[in-house]
Amino acid sequence: DIVMTQSPDSLAVSLGERATINCKSSQSVLHSSNNKNYLAWYQQKSGQPPKLLIYWASTRESGVPDRFSASGSGTDFTLTISSLQAEDVAVYYCQQYYSTPLNFGGGTKVEIK
């Protein structure tokens, strides 16, 4: 099984400042057949279902603001919110979809400082 580890567990960032979340997989999620990283990021606001933000490690889902960006390959990945807005307060999860079980990271709670 591929274990996903996120850090930090939580962070508080001032409005307009940068927030950075890390995600590490216990095995590479880079598929050699297509050179794609099978890594997604989800945002879950309080009382709502999660929402897909990013897939293939760095591709933004349609409608996701460009202040959200992601990078990484193999086993190490990062989600960055370049200028934190009030509506970005949420828990963010990474998930590998390289193989079942489709494990999620433990989540990172982002708050306003």
Add this chain to the structure above:
Amino acid sequence: EVQLVQSGGGLVQPGGSLRLSCAASGFTFSSFAMSWVRQAPGKGLEWVSSISGSGGTTYYADSVKGRFTISRDNSKNTMYLQMNSLRAEDTALFYCTKDLDFRHFDWGQGTLVTVSS
């Protein structure tokens, strides 16, 4: 517009059974894999099970294998999760999702399953 309408949650005693449903609309249901993802109260997300568009291939988390069965009826645009031998640790909000390459693109509103005596 994609809609995933969930039903079937509730309170059940340990050892009991429950069947969740997820009625889909707004897309060609049989063309997409679907999944169940759960979230225990105050906890993170846990993938439970996935099923291919045809229904011919299924996948399960070890924590539910042998107790839960995922299925779908493409003529009714509905996916199901039959849950047997329920345990207290199965208490969670269960989400159904519409998938592409195992990415969970769209999510239902969730249905709460509480296992308690």
